[in-house]
Amino acid sequence: MTLVGSPLSGRSLLGTVEPAQKPANQLRWSRFLAATTAEGPGLRAALWVQGCSVHCPGCFNPQLWAEIGGSVEDPSALADRFVAEALAAGVQGITLLGGEPFDQAAALATIAEAFRGAGLSVMTFSGYTLELLTEWSATRPDLARLLDATDLLIDGPYLRDRPDAGRPWLGSTNQGIRALTPVYAEEVARIERDGEPDRLEIRIHRDGRIDVNGWADDAALEALLHDLGPRQDRPGTKARLV
Numbered sequence: 001m002t003l004v005g006s007p008l009s010g011r012s013l014l015g016t017v018e019p020a021q022k023p024a025n026q027l028r029w030s031r032f033l034a035a036t037t038a039e040g041p042g043l044r045a046a047l048w049v050q051g052c053s054v055h056c057p058g059c060f061n062p063q064l065w066a067e068i069g070g071s072v073e074d075p076s077a078l079a080d081r082f083v084a085e086a087l088a089a090g091v092q093g094i095t096l097l098g099g100e101p102f103d104q105a106a107a108l109a110t111i112a113e114a115f116r117g118a119g120l121s122v123m124t125f126s127g128y129t130l131e132l133l134t135e136w137s138a139t140r141p142d143l144a145r146l147l148d149a150t151d152l153l154i155d156g157p158y159l160r161d162r163p164d165a166g167r168p169w170l171g172s173t174n175q176g177i178r179a180l181t182p183v184y185a186e187e188v189a190r191i192e193r194d195g196e197p198d199r200l201e202i203r204i205h206r207d208g209r210i211d212v213n214g215w216a217d218d219a220a221l222e223a224l225l226h227d228l229g230p231r232q233d234r235p236g237t238k239a240r241l242v
């Protein structure tokens with residue numbers, strides 16, 4: 001018997017419940033950026049979905065947990081729009097994050113497959129581990145589709161008592177950077193061997209709005225945002241901004 005999450009195993013129970021299957025013809029999403037350098041290798045588009053059932057304590061994006069809010073649209077139409085914007089921006093791929101991408105696997109697979117079809121790569125974040133996603137995929141074609149369309153997977157729940165300062169994009173040492181295809185295999189091996197610092201990206205809009213995304217430790221973030229108004233994220237040892 002596997003004692004997942006028991007005191008004997010020392011493992012977290014977060015992200016161990018198979019997500020419910022959602023409709024394939026609608027995606028609830030929060031934000032899309034056509035080009036960023038803070039959410040994966042190189043210049044990438046990024047799509048934040050709305051809704052997460054994992055609920056990691058200390059999550060950097062609790063505003064993206066609720067399955068209300070955001071926009072609900074046909075993923076095929078969204079895919080056409082996002083691919084066109086991403087190609088115009090000259091990116092190498094898209095990053096799917098949130099929220100929990102595998103909670104809306106079928107709809108997101110449509111987006112991921114469209115990017116693959118355009119010759120672009122796909123990176124996906126998940127609070128579920130690759131091992132569980134693979135196990136559930138045996139009876140869940142929607143999960144299997146999104147896994148199959150993913151080149152690079154960041155997997156596992158965020159555990160705030162295990163901050164990771166040595167690798168980019170993720171938050172805690174239990175999380176993995178998994179090359180599911182050869183596209184980023186060398187880059188993943190280099191990061192695991194040499195480490196790489198976090199990246200933070202700041203956008204100042206003409207109307208005065210300031211968007212920040214990527215990761216930073218709390219002290220650096222406080223110093224950076226000192227004169228820029230109140231923070232929208234929750235304090236923690238490390239914070240991810242969207």
Ligand code: SF4
Nearest residue numbers: 052055056059099127
């Ligand atoms: S860290 Fe990710 S998986 Fe965990 S609650 Fe937040 S959005 Fe969900």
